[in-house]
Amino acid sequence: MILQVLMKDRTYDVVIKRNSLDNIEQYINLNGKVLIVTDNGVPYEYVSKVLNKCDNGFVYTIEQGEESKNFSNFEKILNYMIENTFLRTDSIIAIGGGVVGDLAGFVASTYMRGINFYNIPT
Numbered sequence: 870m871i872l873q874v875l876m877k878d879r880t881y882d883v884v885i886k887r888n889s890l891d892n893i894e895q896y897i898n899l900n901g902k903v904l905i906v907t908d909n910g911v912p913y914e915y916v917s918k919v920l921n922k923c924d925n926g927f928v929y930t931i932e933q934g935e936e937s938k939n940f941s942n943f944e945k946i947l948n949y950m951i952e953n954t955f956l957r958t959d960s961i962i963a964i965g966g967g968v969v970g971d972l973a974g975f976v977a978s979t980y981m982r983g984i985n986f987y988n989i990p991t
Contacts, residue, residue, distance in 0.1 A: 890918040890989070897987050899923045902959040904950060906973035908933040911965045911991055919962060919989070927953060931972065938968045946976045960985035 872883040884896050893899070903923045907916050910933035920926045929949055931937045961984060963973035970988045977986035 890915060893919055894922050897962065898960070898985070899926075901925065902927065902953065902955050904929060904946075904953075904955065904959070904961045905964055906931070906946065906961060906969055906976070907964045908937065908966070908969050911969075915964055915989075915991065919964065931969070933968075935968055938972050942972060943976060946972070947980060950976075950980055955980065955984070957981040957984050960987065962987045962989060964989045965991055 870885045872885070874881050874883060882896070889896065899919075899922050902925045903919075905916055905919055905923075905926060905928045907928065908931050916928060920928060927949075929946055931942050957980075961973050961977040961980075963970045963986070967990075970990060974986055974988065977984050
């Protein structure tokens with residue numbers, strides 16, 4: 870099922886489909902650099918399925934839990950992106966729960982005034 874979210878200035882799709890990670894490239898543009906943000910509680914199988922579809926993928930893993938949603942991790946992820954010369958045309962994919970989605974979404978919204986962001990909740 871694909872739900873289209875209509876906003877005033879743009880639209881986006883929410884894909885709800887079993888085994889969608891196996892065909893992730895049909896839903897997400899994986900060209901350019903892709904930073905996957907996850908936590909150590911997410912099975913690496915999920916991360917590797919997405920990473921293996923990326924031409925230029927990177928993984929940043931945080932500790933599982935609400936305490937990881939902090940400015941220190943925010944700063945570390947931003948520095949990691951700067952060190953790896955991410956551009957505004959690149960992407961961040963959050964794979965995990967609410968903490969990962971919140972933190973990665975905040976990073977994406979602030980890095981170079983906003984880059985592509987995709988959330989894959991587990």
